[in-house]
Amino acid sequence: MTTSPIETLTQQYGNLVPTGRLIDGKPRSILFDATKCIGCRHCVQACKDWNDHDRTSLYELSSTNWITMEPPVLEGLSPLWARNSCMHCNFAACAAVCPVEAITKYEEGPVVINKDVCIGCEYCIHACPWEVITKNDITGKASKCTMCSDRISEDKQPFCVQACPVSALDFGFSEEISDKAKKQAEAIGGYIYGEKEAGGGNVVYVLKEVKEKYGVRNIGAEKFPKHKIPLGLMLKDLFTPRCGIAGKLRALYLAIIHPKRLIYRYFS
Amino acid sequence: MMATANSDYANFFPKNRQTRLPGGYMGKILRIDMTTGKLTDLNLPEESLLRKYWGGQLFAEYVLLNELPLDIDPYDPANVIVGMTGPITGTGFTPGGTKMCFVYLSPATRHTLGRGATSGYFGTSLKAAGYDGIIVTGAAQSPKYLYVGEDKVELRDASRVWGKGIRDTEEMLRKESGHQDARIGCIGPAGEHLIRAAMLVNDYNHTAAHGLGAVMGSKKLKAFVAWGTKRPRVHDKNRLIDAGARWAKAISSRKTTVKKRLTSVGHGEDWGAITKLNWRSTIITDEAKGLDQNRVTLRPCFQCPRMCPWDVEIGEGRFKGKVGHFNAGSEWMDTFYNLGFKGNDVLYLSERINDLGIECSHFACGAGLAFEAWEKGVLGPDHTDGLKLEWGNLEAVETLLERCARRETWLGNILADGPKELAEELGGEAKNWVVHTKGGTPAQHEWRPLLSQMLRELVASGGMKPQGAGGAEPPADLRYREKWGPLDPNQPDGWTSSHCWFALNEKPPDGVQSMVDSLNATTGWDVSLDETIDVGHRAIILQSVFGTQRGWIAEHDWQDVGPRFLEPIPDGKYKGFTIAKWLPGLIYEYYRISGRHERTGRPYMDTLTRLGLEEFKEWSQLD
Numbered sequence: 001m002t003t004s005p006i007e008t009l010t011q012q013y014g015n016l017v018p019t020g021r022l023i024d025g026k027p028r029s030i031l032f033d034a035t036k037c038i039g040c041r042h043c044v045q046a047c048k049d050w051n052d053h054d055r056t057s058l059y060e061l062s063s064t065n066w067i068t069m070e071p072p073v074l075e076g077l078s079p080l081w082a083r084n085s086c087m088h089c090n091f092a093a094c095a096a097v098c099p100v101e102a103i104t105k106y107e108e109g110p111v112v113i114n115k116d117v118c119i120g121c122e123y124c125i126h127a128c129p130w131e132v133i134t135k136n137d138i139t140g141k142a143s144k145c146t147m148c149s150d151r152i153s154e155d156k157q158p159f160c161v162q163a164c165p166v167s168a169l170d171f172g173f174s175e176e177i178s179d180k181a182k183k184q185a186e187a188i189g190g191y192i193y194g195e196k197e198a199g200g201g202n203v204v205y206v207l208k209e210v211k212e213k214y215g216v217r218n219i220g221a222e223k224f225p226k227h228k229i230p231l232g233l234m235l236k237d238l239f240t241p242r243c244g245i246a247g248k249l250r251a252l253y254l255a256i257i258h259p260k261r262l263i264y265r266y267f268s
Numbered sequence: 269m270m271a272t273a274n275s276d277y278a279n280f281f282p283k284n285r286q287t288r289l290p291g292g293y294m295g296k297i298l299r300i301d302m303t304t305g306k307l308t309d310l311n312l313p314e315e316s317l318l319r320k321y322w323g324g325q326l327f328a329e330y331v332l333l334n335e336l337p338l339d340i341d342p343y344d345p346a347n348v349i350v351g352m353t354g355p356i357t358g359t360g361f362t363p364g365g366t367k368m369c370f371v372y373l374s375p376a377t378r379h380t381l382g383r384g385a386t387s388g389y390f391g392t393s394l395k396a397a398g399y400d401g402i403i404v405t406g407a408a409q410s411p412k413y414l415y416v417g418e419d420k421v422e423l424r425d426a427s428r429v430w431g432k433g434i435r436d437t438e439e440m441l442r443k444e445s446g447h448q449d450a451r452i453g454c455i456g457p458a459g460e461h462l463i464r465a466a467m468l469v470n471d472y473n474h475t476a477a478h479g480l481g482a483v484m485g486s487k488k489l490k491a492f493v494a495w496g497t498k499r500p501r502v503h504d505k506n507r508l509i510d511a512g513a514r515w516a517k518a519i520s521s522r523k524t525t526v527k528k529r530l531t532s533v534g535h536g537e538d539w540g541a542i543t544k545l546n547w548r549s550t551i552i553t554d555e556a557k558g559l560d561q562n563r564v565t566l567r568p569c570f571q572c573p574r575m576c577p578w579d580v581e582i583g584e585g586r587f588k589g590k591v592g593h594f595n596a597g598s599e600w601m602d603t604f605y606n607l608g609f610k611g612n613d614v615l616y617l618s619e620r621i622n623d624l625g626i627e628c629s630h631f632a633c634g635a636g637l638a639f640e641a642w643e644k645g646v647l648g649p650d651h652t653d654g655l656k657l658e659w660g661n662l663e664a665v666e667t668l669l670e671r672c673a674r675r676e677t678w679l680g681n682i683l684a685d686g687p688k689e690l691a692e693e694l695g696g697e698a699k700n701w702v703v704h705t706k707g708g709t710p711a712q713h714e715w716r717p718l719l720s721q722m723l724r725e726l727v728a729s730g731g732m733k734p735q736g737a738g739g740a741e742p743p744a745d746l747r748y749r750e751k752w753g754p755l756d757p758n759q760p761d762g763w764t765s766s767h768c769w770f771a772l773n774e775k776p777p778d779g780v781q782s783m784v785d786s787l788n789a790t791t792g793w794d795v796s797l798d799e800t801i802d803v804g805h806r807a808i809i810l811q812s813v814f815g816t817q818r819g820w821i822a823e824h825d826w827q828d829v830g831p832r833f834l835e836p837i838p839d840g841k842y843k844g845f846t847i848a849k850w851l852p853g854l855i856y857e858y859y860r861i862s863g864r865h866e867r868t869g870r871p872y873m874d875t876l877t878r879l880g881l882e883e884f885k886e887w888s889q890l891d
């Protein structure tokens with residue numbers, strides 16, 4: 001496998017994304033087993049319950065809906081279902097492009113947006129290969145699944161996992177989850193999704209049919225894949241008052257102390 | 269004349285609330301006058317009244333008693349439908365927080381309380397739209413449906429869906445609402461044609477039976493559509509999560525599995541008896557044949573891990589590829605065993621009866637009687653418009669379902685009225701072959717071997733599906749009480765917190781306490797088990813006051829019953845057993861324990877006083 005320039009860059013200059021620790025530094029993962037999922041959306045509602053989000057809408061990602069179950073039809077009306085939410089990438093493109101370093105990758109797995117720091121530039125929204133970040137219309141901040149980092153900090157499992165009535169969701173230390181996924185994939189003649197995609201992350205799926213049937217994305221194994229932040233958006237942020245003076249100053253300061261991070265953000 | 273001239277009721281829905289709105293409630297009730305089209309928002313009662321009448325059924329009963337005139341026919345525009353959710357409906361975090369309960373004057377019995385209770389998602393959506401309940405009065409001139417959204421509330425033209433089955437109606441109205449996740453409760457042709465036991469069906473898999481659909485039809489109200497993004501405030505989320513998890517644990521042994529749906533003949537398997545050939549055989553043979561070829565998906569209600577409802581795609585036989593959507597129980601399976609069917613024919617017919625919106629036991633007992641009468645030569649082809657009423661004749665039953673749902677032909681029309689009416693029409697010996705309770709029908713299961721379930725069916729409001737019942741032991745959490753109170757599983761309607769009674773497991777310790785703790789964490793109250801029992805008791809008493817006002821007496825419970833229901837069991841492992849041996853003593857005992865007169869069924873004054881229901885003293889037993 002050829003090493004990508006970004007990977008070389010990371011190896012040479014350290015990680016492109018801000019990192020942190022929640023409790024013990026041991027990585028954890030969520031497992032979604034599509035062969036068990038019945039499409040009940042208990043996970044979707046549970047996420048809303050835990051995070052005090054609006055009761056609906058259920059069928060598209062939004063700042064009050066961090067997870068969808070695809071396809072967007074009523075429970076019970078599809079034979080196949082797939083989870084659609086943040087994959088908590090090991091090489092989180094969203095975090096790498098954030099000019100104010102509002103997104104942190106925690107050692108335990110979660111990639112979390114700090115909404116107090118976010119300036120609403122939308123880079124992350126365009127950078128995420130899964131397009132699972134949305135913007136809160138009112139606050140203008142970026143928003144997505146946190147992997148329940150608040151619960152993980154208290155050594156509890158994510159709320160969506162707790163709510164699944166058929167154990168299609170599981171949670172545990174990444175090594176164990178990886179083993180479970182492998183065994184289950186073997187048992188059903190399926191395969192694992194999410195361990196290689198974009199360099200892998202802390203959410204893995206077990207799928208049986210081809211990806212297209214679940215509507216999950218075909219994403220290459222490249223770490224920090226080329227992002228799609230429109231040039232116009234970047235220029236606007238650099239040369240207009242958009243995102244505020246404080247935000248610009250923070251971005252400038254971070255550019256000075258982490259200059260290597262600019263390479264992926266602006267020149268890849 | 270109004271049922272009670274209660275001056276307190278004038279302020280029951282205050283213009284401005286003075287007290288705290290407990291967690292779990294949205295704070296508003298929607299009143300709809302179908303005659304004028306007027307829609308009014310009412311504030312929920314003050315906190316002390318909410319606590320006194322907490323839950324869906326009890327609250328709704330109290331409103332109905334105060335709003336419903338005496339001496340009207342169920343199809344009079346003056347009949348009132350009161351539909352209420354409860355404080356834990358739609359909060360999430362707990363099992364069973366799914367329920368919505370409708371009450372009205374029953375079209376099946378014409379003199380007792382009708383109650384249609386349903387689960388699924390509709391109640392949650394109503395709350396998401398900002399309402400705890402609905403009161404429907406009057407009748408429209410042309411078909412309408414009610415859209416309740418947080419964006420707007422309006423009565424809309426339903427002519428496009430009038431005449432359509434449940435599935436089509438639900439899909440069309442969802443599309444029309446512009447919200448893919450709008451939730452719909454609607455009636456089918458049976459409700460439109462005033463089949464006395466027509467149902468409301470919601471979210472595909474859920475039914476509110478006992479004539480709600482017929483009352484809606486009489487008001488030209490085709491459907492409710494609810495959508496919104498709101499959620500009730502929760503008093504103490506962490507405590508609720510903990511209580512909900514304990515509750516989930518208590519019911520975990522009752523989780524439904526796909527395997528069960530692929531192999532089981534239904535609920536009757538639990539005690540080994542089903543209803544066959546118009547209640548003339550109970551023995552389970554190969555009724556489940558072919559089910560193992562099906563594709564079954566469990567389709568749980570809102571946030572409930574019990575997972576009762578299910579969808580099927582039939583995998584073999586003449587209906588291969590057909591789909592069906594089913595609720596928690598399995599009365600519809602017994603319905604078609606009762607007419608001589610087995611296997612996937614049963615599931616196919618069950619989907620048909622649901623789409624038409626006929627309550628299954630109503631049809632099971634009516635058609636069962638007709639088939640037996642045919643077998644015995646009492647009913648001939650001159651009365652069936654060419655149908656051969658032979659057991660297991662699929663074409664005949666399918667045609668009869670359609671006719672019944674639209675009151676077509678003599679037989680279809682009388683089946684629409686009910687089994688009691690058919691028995692009277694047939695006369696003679698045939699009067700002894702019928703199963704009914706006060707003109708309604710019991711939930712279609714072979715209850716006759718089960719004493720407590722039989723008692724429950726007999727004393728219920730007449731075909732009104734009673735809630736709960738149980739084994740010989742009190743719930744573990746209630747053993748501290750000296751004797752059975754009104755939460756006795758031998759008594760109906762003791763559970764009113766508007767959780768789903770399928771999501772109850774009273775047997776293990778914490779089964780009941782975890783539910784009450786969920787209520788308290790949601791509302792901020794400190795309700796005890798004793799207070800819970802009082803609330804259940806109130807619901808029972810108000811239900812019987814409702815009947816008393818309209819001519820019901822306790823003796824109807826054992827006298828106005830189809831004789832077949834009290835016959836000794838004809839075969840199988842319970843052969844010869846009958847509750848009749850203990851009647852009427854058992855019923856007398858039940859009324860005594862619940863503080864009512866054993867013959868009239870009227871509550872004693874001290875019962876009313878103890879429960880704070882003095883305002884109904886006019887209907888009490890004075891001696």
Ligand code: SF4
Nearest residue numbers: 086087089094111128
């Ligand atoms: S899936 Fe998207 S939002 Fe989630 S960590 Fe990866 S890049 Fe970021």
Ligand code: SF4
Nearest residue numbers: 098118119121122124
């Ligand atoms: S919107 Fe901009 S500032 Fe906010 S998290 Fe995304 S990249 Fe960072």
Ligand code: SF4
Nearest residue numbers: 047145147148158160
């Ligand atoms: S991990 Fe937490 S935040 Fe993410 S979808 Fe699940 S419940 Fe929601």
Ligand code: SF4
Nearest residue numbers: 037038040041043164
């Ligand atoms: S709760 Fe479980 S079964 Fe239901 S949709 Fe989510 S993952 Fe699938």
